[in-house]
Amino acid sequence: xKFYKNEPLILLAVDCIIFGFNGESLQILLxxxxxxxxxxxxxxxxxxxxxxxxxxxxxxxxLKKLTGLENLYMEQSxxxxxxxxxxxxxxxxxxxxxxxxxxxxxxxLSDEYKAKWFPIDNYPELIFDHxxxxxxxxxxxxxxxxxxxxxxxxxxxxxxxxxxxxLYEAVYTIDIxxxxxxxxLLSSKLLIKLNEKDKxxxxxxxxxxxxxxxxxxxxxxxxxRYLPSWSIQEQ
Amino acid sequence: xKFYKNEPLILLAVDCIIFGFNGESLQILLxxxxxxxxxxxxxxxxxxxxxxxxxxxxxxxxLKKLTGLENLYMEQSxxxxxxxxxxxxxxxxxxxxxxxxxxxxxxxLSDEYKAKWFPIDNYPELIFDHxxxxxxxxxxxxxxxxxxxxxxxxxxxxxxxxxxxxLYEAVYTIDIxxxxxxxxLLSSKLLIKLNEKDKxxxxxxxxxxxxxxxxxxxxxxxxxRYLPSWSIQEQ
DNA sequence: GCAAAAGTGTTAACTATACACCCATGC
DNA sequence: GCATGGGTGTATAGTTAACACTTTTGC
Numbered sequence: 154x155k156f157y158k159n160e161p162l163i164l165l166a167v168d169c170i171i172f173g174f175n176g177e178s179l180q181i182l183l184x185x186x187x188x189x190x191x192x193x194x195x196x197x198x199x200x201x202x203x204x205x206x207x208x209x210x211x212x213x214x215x216l217k218k219l220t221g222l223e224n225l226y227m228e229q230s231x232x233x234x235x236x237x238x239x240x241x242x243x244x245x246x247x248x249x250x251x252x253x254x255x256x257x258x259x260x261x262l263s264d265e266y267k268a269k270w271f272p273i274d275n276y277p278e279l280i281f282d283h284x285x286x287x288x289x290x291x292x293x294x295x296x297x298x299x300x301x302x303x304x305x306x307x308x309x310x311x312x313x314x315x316x317x318x319x320l321y322e323a324v325y326t327i328d329i330x331x332x333x334x335x336x337x338l339l340s341s342k343l344l345i346k347l348n349e350k351d352k353x354x355x356x357x358x359x360x361x362x363x364x365x366x367x368x369x370x371x372x373x374x375x376x377x378r379y380l381p382s383w384s385i386q387e388q
Numbered sequence: 389x390k391f392y393k394n395e396p397l398i399l400l401a402v403d404c405i406i407f408g409f410n411g412e413s414l415q416i417l418l419x420x421x422x423x424x425x426x427x428x429x430x431x432x433x434x435x436x437x438x439x440x441x442x443x444x445x446x447x448x449x450x451l452k453k454l455t456g457l458e459n460l461y462m463e464q465s466x467x468x469x470x471x472x473x474x475x476x477x478x479x480x481x482x483x484x485x486x487x488x489x490x491x492x493x494x495x496x497l498s499d500e501y502k503a504k505w506f507p508i509d510n511y512p513e514l515i516f517d518h519x520x521x522x523x524x525x526x527x528x529x530x531x532x533x534x535x536x537x538x539x540x541x542x543x544x545x546x547x548x549x550x551x552x553x554x555l556y557e558a559v560y561t562i563d564i565x566x567x568x569x570x571x572x573l574l575s576s577k578l579l580i581k582l583n584e585k586d587k588x589x590x591x592x593x594x595x596x597x598x599x600x601x602x603x604x605x606x607x608x609x610x611x612x613r614y615l616p617s618w619s620i621q622e623q
Numbered sequence: 624g625c626a627a628a629a630g631t632g633t634t635a636a637c638t639a640t641a642c643a644c645c646c647a648t649g650c
Numbered sequence: 651g652c653a654t655g656g657g658t659g660t661a662t663a664g665t666t667a668a669c670a671c672t673t674t675t676g677c
Contacts, residue, residue, distance in 0.1 A: 155476060155477050156423075156424050156425050156476055156477060157399055157436070157477060157479070160399055160436040161436065161437075161438055161439050162397030162398060162399060163397060163398060163399075163400045163437060163439075164392055164395055164396075164397060164398070165398045165400060165480055188391075189391050190391050201392070201395040201396065202396075202398060202469070202480070203396055204396050204398075204471065204478060205471055206471065207469045207470045207471065208467055208469040208480065209469070229466070229467055231464070232443055232464055232467070232482055234437070234442045234443040234444070235442045236439065236440055236441065236442065241390060241391055242390050242391060242392060243439060244392070245400055245437070245443065247467055296535075300531075313629090314629080314630085315628080315629075330667075330668075330669090331629085331630085332630080332631075332632090332668095332669085332670095333666075333667065333668085335629090335630070335631090336631090337666090352675090352676095354628080355627065355628040355629065355674090355675085355676095356626085356627065356628070356629095356674070356675040356676045356677085357627080357628060357629050357630085357673070357674040357675055357676095358628090358629080358674080358675080359628080359629060359630090360629090360630095548656090549656080549657085550655080550656075565640075565641080565642090566656085566657085567641090567642085567643095567657080567658075567659090568639075568640065568641085570656095570657070570658090571658090572639090587648090587649095589655080590647095590648085590654065590655040590656065591647070591648040591649045591650085591653090591654060591655070591656095592646070592647040592648050592649095592654080592655060592656050592657085593647080593648075593655095593656080594655085594656060594657090595656090595657090
């Protein structure tokens with residue numbers, strides 16, 4: 154039994170913004186689009202929501218198909234639905250953003266997948282409103298990361314304090330006082346110090362740390378602090 | 389010229405969660421649904437996105453039609469898109485939340501509109517996943533309001549300090565120390581003191597304030613503070 | 624032995640919190 | 651004149667921010 158007989162049907166798409174960190178700079182994964190229209194132009198990874206799947210499942214499926222990536226930190230970001238956002242046909246798109254450590258996923262740069270990493274502030278022209286999608290996702294990443302420690306998703310299993318600093322510096326394009334920042338990190342109880350040093354980047358070597366997954370999950374799950382902090386002055 | 393010929397078409401709906409504040413408690417606006425299926429059951433205000441409008445425009449149109457409300461503070465909240473979320477047919481729904489001062493909009497309770505206010509913690513059973521939508525919107529309201537002063541949308545043009553406190557107490561279900569809270573409010577530069585008192589609620593009377601719209605807009609527009617505050621411990 | 628990056632220590636300024644009292648008014 | 655809610659003041663603890671120096675090691 155069907156109702157809504159006179160209501161319009163719409164094409165519903167998902168597009169994925171995949172942020173990566175290579176130890177130095179924040180990057181974004183793009184592909185050469187494999188279907189018309191705009192075939193062979195750079196774009197976000199996207200596809201259509203199918204009848205038997207939720208939008209979230211569609212995003213997961215598409216990511217897997219186009220990059221082989223699975224089990225990512227992924228989050229719904231925004232909706233893009235102006236009637237004329239794609240030139241040819243009306244498509245409403247839901248965007249998702251995902252976070253990965255680029256070094257762990259070199260295989261997505263293989264011939265099988267036509268994906269390529271670009272610096273977040275220097276990527277080719279994209280189809281439709283995909284640039285706007287990136288800008289919006291980046292803003293969300295920043296505000297989420299200011300409250301939840303999600304940026305750890307961008308780091309390898311073992312990481313050093315200097316790596317975390319440069320990650321935050323890359324995401325917010327700021328200079329961080331490492332002395333204060335390290336102290337903050339250590340007092341967060343999120344890190345477990347390992348008895349091992351990364352000697353690649355300095356002579357002295359920096360100790361490796363790993364995430365305390367229990368504390369991490371708690372923090373990610375816990376809601377925002379509920380007391381208003383909006384009275385804080387902007388400088 | 390059309391592409392995507394083999395892609396599935398989907399019904400795309402919007403549902404609106406309207407929060408109101410009457411000076412005492414946080415409320416939510418529901419209607420008796422006017423169309424099948426589930427006609428005459430309590431539900432959020434909803435409808436379908438039409439070919440020539442964006443989802444946001446659809447939400448605006450539907451709100452106007454069902455309640456007469458216009459020019460509200462409104463924000464995209466989430467997506468509900470499980471294949472079986474409506475029993476009869478596949479519908480993906482985008483939720484929006486809106487904030488209003490209930491006293492200013494008594495007319496929506498007229499016979500013309502079948503809308504009714506309910507306390508946020510005590511409303512009738514709703515169709516489909518609408519309760520989940522409310523829970524999710526309430527969470528978003530709380531987290532947004534912890535960073536941006538959006539709750540002022542729930543207050544009348546002129547309001548008193550005690551009114552703001554009780555609004556925050558209602559939204560977060562906490563007790564607030566009025567002495568500290570007032571100081572925080574006043575130092576925020578968001579308020580302009582008027583030479584007029586509300587004598588309805590006390591003998592002494594409480595001074596009216598009004599929003600400094602310039603400062604308010606700046607705050608609403610400004611992004612989150614960019615430095616990570618996630619190292620803050622939960623108690 | 625020196626350059627280069629890692630990491631620790633100290634202080635001052637600011638914010639948040641806890642708590643107690645006076646004020647204005649209607650009855 | 652007293653009960654009621656409105657509003658101000660202060661002291662303390664905790665957090666952030668600014669700044670300088672020591673450590674380790676490869677060459």
